[in-house]
Amino acid sequence: MSSESPGILYCHCTYAQVIDPAVKAAVLRKLCDSGQSFEAVADLCEMAARQDPALKRLAGGETVKIAACFPRAVKWLFASAGAPLDPARTEVLNMRDRPEADVSARLAAPDLQPNLPTGKTTAADAPKPGASSGH
Amino acid sequence: MALRDQSYLRVVLYEGNDAEPLASESRFDAVSRLLNQGFALTRVGVGGRTAPADDRPALVLGQFRAGLEPNALSTENVRVKNISGLTGEQIAGAVESRRVEQKAVQHGGWKPWFPVIDYDRCTNCMQCLSFCLFGVYGADREGHILVQSQDNCKTNCPACSRVCPEAAIMFPKYKAGPINGDEVKDSDLQREKMKVDISALLGGDIYSMLRVRSERAQSRFSKERDSDKALTERQKCLTKLAAAGDIPPEVLMSLPSPEEIMRRAEEAKAKAQAALAAQK
Numbered sequence: 001m002s003s004e005s006p007g008i009l010y011c012h013c014t015y016a017q018v019i020d021p022a023v024k025a026a027v028l029r030k031l032c033d034s035g036q037s038f039e040a041v042a043d044l045c046e047m048a049a050r051q052d053p054a055l056k057r058l059a060g061g062e063t064v065k066i067a068a069c070f071p072r073a074v075k076w077l078f079a080s081a082g083a084p085l086d087p088a089r090t091e092v093l094n095m096r097d098r099p100e101a102d103v104s105a106r107l108a109a110p111d112l113q114p115n116l117p118t119g120k121t122t123a124a125d126a127p128k129p130g131a132s133s134g135h
Numbered sequence: 136m137a138l139r140d141q142s143y144l145r146v147v148l149y150e151g152n153d154a155e156p157l158a159s160e161s162r163f164d165a166v167s168r169l170l171n172q173g174f175a176l177t178r179v180g181v182g183g184r185t186a187p188a189d190d191r192p193a194l195v196l197g198q199f200r201a202g203l204e205p206n207a208l209s210t211e212n213v214r215v216k217n218i219s220g221l222t223g224e225q226i227a228g229a230v231e232s233r234r235v236e237q238k239a240v241q242h243g244g245w246k247p248w249f250p251v252i253d254y255d256r257c258t259n260c261m262q263c264l265s266f267c268l269f270g271v272y273g274a275d276r277e278g279h280i281l282v283q284s285q286d287n288c289k290t291n292c293p294a295c296s297r298v299c300p301e302a303a304i305m306f307p308k309y310k311a312g313p314i315n316g317d318e319v320k321d322s323d324l325q326r327e328k329m330k331v332d333i334s335a336l337l338g339g340d341i342y343s344m345l346r347v348r349s350e351r352a353q354s355r356f357s358k359e360r361d362s363d364k365a366l367t368e369r370q371k372c373l374t375k376l377a378a379a380g381d382i383p384p385e386v387l388m389s390l391p392s393p394e395e396i397m398r399r400a401e402e403a404k405a406k407a408q409a410a411l412a413a414q415k
């Protein structure tokens with residue numbers, strides 16, 4: 001097992017029909033057949049709402065490629081669960097608007113092309129869930 | 136039980152050393168079924184990295200080679216199961232039984248629909264907090280806006296994203312950008328800004344509009360004793376709101392009474408004011 005190759009996280013977006021099922025199926029099938037280790041989750045949104053501690057584990061690796069939806073949504077979903085992604089170490093592959101072949105090719109590629117949007121606030125600086133004042 | 140207090144089961148499909156890889160079709164079938172049932176899964180193959188083990192219950196599935204006794208490898212928290220010869224359906228059934236045994240969360244009971252704030256855009260104006268009647272928003276100790284009760288959000292209702300002047304509120308499962316997380320373009324921002332004040336679009340404050348409509352309906356009700364008419368009146372009002380704010384009619388129909396709406400609106404306003412005061 002190489003510690004150089006980025007980890008892979010696939011989101012199946014189980015509880016909505018926003019990603020073409022044919023795209024999801026083709027990406028997942030290629031991943032399954034690749035022999036690669038990977039993490040697959042039913043629905044990142046659901047995990048974020050539950051503040052599933054697994055998100056910290058998934059975000060905390062060295063580098064990660066995430067096949068899900070829009071990078072801006074993925075960035076702030078993880079942040080909302082107290083598991084900010086490192087913009088320098090994360091590449092999000094958008095299955096909502098990129099062809100399946102592109103997503104699969106990027107998942108298989110050994111390099112990482114970080115693409116989280118950056119702005120005035122780092123995800124780590126954002127208000128922390130659980131720190132509610134009870135207002 | 137609150138969403139955040141539930142426990143869950145980690146499933147590991149082991150195809151590394153000492154295990155026979157599954158046939159391509161069986162693997163895809165098993166993985167797809169588990170994801171469709173709401174489970175998260177780690178596939179351990181011959182290369183690549185996976186997230187480290189943690190202390191939550193896990194079920195390790197594999198076609199283990201002869202001589203490896205799954206029971207001997209199991210611990211209280213980590214159960215190892217030989218899946219040689221099992222169909223995808225049987226594998227999914229075994230995982231579900233383990234979930235029940237562990238009293239882990241049953242997925243799929245709730246569509247994960249809730250706002251996600253883009254803090255790169257948010258100016259902490261608290262309009263969303265004052266707008267939401269369902270207590271979805273709150274503030275941290277420093278007075279920063281937070282989404283604090285995701286499961287209070289009304290499924291498929293993106294109304295609060297319409298009141299955000301900065302297009303900072305996303306619903307990742309929404310159909311269109313920028314609410315779904317797609318980039319915010321200048322033209323979007325103009326459009327969102329135009330929608331800032333839903334009440335302006337409707338020609339009045341929505342809460343008072345609901346109240347006035349309700350009063351009118353009530354007085355007619357008392358005169359005519361025609362409950363259908365009162366309901367039709369409310370429906371008409373809600374339909375207008377739905378068209379203006381992209382709010383599903385069923386969500387609007389489940390709104391509390393106008394009096395309760397007023398009470399909650401006051402409460403939300405007070406919360407927002409307290410949060411704004413805390414920022415100073």
Ligand code: SF4
Nearest residue numbers: 011013044045069307
């Ligand atoms: S993160 Fe995106 S792809 Fe994943 S469940 Fe949420 S909306 Fe679907």
Ligand code: SF4
Nearest residue numbers: 257258260261263299
């Ligand atoms: S309305 Fe928008 S900008 Fe204002 S606090 Fe809410 S998310 Fe932030």
